[in-house]
Amino acid sequence: MPIVAVDVGGTFTDLAAVDADSGELRFSKSLSTPPEFERGALDCLAKAGIAPRSVNILRHGTTVVINTLLERKGAKTALVTTAGFRDILEIGRGNRPEAFNILYERLPPFVPRIDRHEVPERIDSRGNVLQPLDLDALAGIAERLRNDGIEAVAVCLLNAWCNPRHEIESAAYLRANLSCPVSCSHEISREFREYERTSTTVLNAYVAPKVASYVARFEGALRGSGFGGHLYLMGSNGGVLTEEDTHLRPLLLVESGPVGGVAGTIEIGARTGLKKLIAFDMGGTTTKSALIEDGEASVSPLYWVAGYDRGYPVQAAVLDIVEIGIGGGSIAAVNELGAPEVGPRSAGAVPGPASYGRGGDQPTITDANLLLGRLDAEHFFGGTMPLRRDLAKAALARLGDRLRQPVMALAAGIVQIATLNMASAVRRVSIERGYDPRDFVMVAFGGAGPLHAAAVAQEIGMQQVIIPPNPGHFSAYGMLFADFRYDLTGTIASPLKDMDLEKAERKFRELEAEGARQLASIGLPFKSLRYTRYAEMRYQRQEYTIKVRLPAQCGDRDEWRRLFEVSYQRRYGHASKDVAVDVVMLRVVIDGVSARPQEKIKVRTEGAVRKPSQRPVWFEDTGMAACRVWQRSDLLVGQRIEGPAVVEEEASTTVLPPGSSAQMDHLGNIVIAVGRRS
Structure with a gap:
């Protein structure tokens, strides 16, 4: 029975499937079908010749959460919090990121003040109850929520991270007396910092009804077509989540869409032995980039919706994706x-680029690439969707009339602007995280990634780019290799010199046991369980921490400090011993x-070298010039x-600039040695 992965993007929906018995791989692509995204998934299944009833496992990556937040199309949400903390969403951290912008304003809270309610109760920072929960006041709040037509409720009480007793009581009452x-x-975060925790809870509530409706509709369409297997979703931490996980914590899907490509890049690293990789994913709407070192993607414990x-803020583990x-x-x-500017507005799937x-009727990067000869109008989308050059x-x-620019010069400028932005x-x-990108290999994918990857690598001095097989479906393909993952945290807040290492070891073991219980509840046979320990550390009097990987046992304080200083030195270029x-x-x-799925890798190992065709293609160093065009399957x-050369395949095109060269390896990857720009 096949294992299927479906990645729904803003422009295209991609499918990758592997037959668990034969190892046969299948791929397909359709235009996304907003708002009924399930139609695009069913289209992909039909194109791949896969009957839904034959699918055992379906993994799904979605952008529904981040789109709901950015477009502010979620539920009418209320906040219930401790008396005196109603305004925490506006007060925030009190910082001003743009110190010299006299017009600076933060985006408005998702819950207006009229829908934020205070309940008398108090628990201190050690978890001691100072004031019992006032259930009579909570009953009055519940009545107002019903009358106000509230569609979702967030409950965030002071210091619930260390003692959730009052939150548990509040939730039990509200769930029994409300229908939302x-x-x-x-249930979402066991970390301190009240503003970040409140914001996270509000965002989780805000998207909950929309995600529940989306998943029910998506699954319902599959079930109605005969699907009888298991549906899993891709979590923002890089792992796979169950439907139950997403029902309780839908915010964990905030960056579900890009996760598959990162998982696929990690798999590329495992197969090739490369330790330092940068994932570069350019699709129809956005470009994503993530850093992988020693088989591990960087994960941030604090994520910002709509930018810092x-x-x-979202207080949850999210892949550090730009x-x-x-x-x-x-x-x-x-x-x-x-x-001239390029993006962030997109033509999307409907109506799409002019071509x-x-x-x-608005010019896009795809239109520019077509006029520059970098795309073949007759073979776009495997020849099933010819492009209109006229x-x-x-x-x-x-647009050229407005800018007083000839068409071809404008097309070249659009591509150059896009390259600089990417x-x-x-x-x-990389650089802003303390890494030199020249030490890394780029893995480029997405329908448009291989088209621009070599030029982007040239711009920042990277020397090698890998184009994996089927790059236009790679994010869906990567989902096939993602593991189930849980991130668990415990606040300790102690000077290192005073920290009880035995207590820390007990806390680690408690978290590991809780994670093991959650994995066991899934009911799947895992090959193994892998535990990784980290500590969030900082110099005293600093506000923000850095994440430090620890050994399997707690060791001693000197080792903790050494590991912290190594991480701090790499990130900031210095460390203080005293x-x-x-x-x-x-x-x-x-x-x-x-x-891991055992797939059949199809490559040509023998036979005659097939001749390429030719067409004029634009390059920054040469302008329009005769260029050889190869078919990847040849x-x-x-x-x-x-180079200069173009390599075409069904769902993507690779452009090789002058001075660069490429070679097909035994895994089917195109490995580009990036030449310097003249």
Whole structure:
């Protein structure tokens, strides 16, 4: 029976499947079908020739949570909090990220003040009850929530991270007396910091009805077509989640979409032996970049929806992914200063780029690539969706008139602007984290990733790019290799010199036991369980921490300090030997390691070298020049290609600039040696 993964993006829906018995791989792609995204998934199953009733496991990555938050289309939400803390969402941290911007404003809270309610109760920071929960007051709040038509409730009480007793009582009462979902902070995060914990709980409640409806509709469409297997969703921490997990904590899907590509990149590293990789995923709407070192993707314990400057904190483990609004469908326009800009607005799947011929009339990156010869109008989307060069030219001509630029020069400028923006995303995930991108290998995928990867690598000095097989379906493919994962935390807040290491060891074991129980409840046979320990540490009098990986046993304080200083030195370029260190939080990541699908890798190892075709293609160094065009399926293992060249396949196109070369390895990867720009 096949294992299927479906990745629903803003423009395309991708499917990858592997037959558990034969190892046969299948791929398909359809235009996404908002708002009924399940139709795109069913289209992909039909195109791949897979009957839903034959599917045993289906893994799904979705952008429904992040889109709901960014578009502010969630439920009417109320907050119940401790008396005196009603305004915490507005007070926040009291910081001002843009110190010299006199017009600076934060984005408004998702819960207006009129829908934030205070209940008398108090628990101190050690978990002692100072004031019992006032159930009579809670009853009055419940009555107001009913009368106000509230659709979701967030409950976040002071210090519930160390003693959730009052939250448990409040949730039990509200769930018994209201018909809407209730989110409690202790069910989502057991970390201190009241503002971040409150924000996280509110966002979880805000998206809960939308996610529940989405999952029910998605699963219902599958079941109605005969699907009788298990549906799992991709979590933002890089692991797989059950439906039950997402019902209680839907916010864990906030970055569900990009997770598959990162999992696939980790698998590439395991197969090739490469330890330092940067995942580069360019789709139709956005470009994502993530860093992988020693088979582990960087995970951030604090994520910001809509950015740090004005956005909303999420206190949950999220892959450290930098995402920008640049994709194949990104619209080129004129900004308020009269200069050209590319993105973040996108033509999406409907109407799509002008060249799709579906009613779009604004120029996009796809239209620019078509006019520059980098895309073949007749073979786009495997030849099933021919592009209209005349419509692309007309769209760019209208913009060119406003900018007084000829069409081809404008098309080249659009590609160059996109390259610079995408290079900045790679810098942010590497240089800004203390890593030199020149020490890493880029793994490029997504429908548009291979088209731009070599130019982006040139821009930042990276020397090697890997284009995996079927890059246009790679995010879905990567989901097949993701493990079930849980991130658990415990707040300890102690100076390192005073910390009780035996108590820390007991806390680690408690977290590991809890994670093992959660994995056992899934009911699947795991190949093994993998535990990884971390501590959130900082110098005393600092506000923010860094995550430090620890050995399997607690060891001694000197070892903890040494590991902290190594991490701090790499991140900030210095470390202080004479400043005291605090340990703020303990973290455990537990992975339920699944058996990897045994796939059949199809490559040409023998036969005659097939000749390429030719067409004029634009490159930054040469302008329009004659260029060899290869079909990926024609390449032999070990065959060397010299740039300039183009390699085409069903759902993607790889562009090889002048001075670069490429070779097909035994795993079917195209390995590009990136040349320097002349």
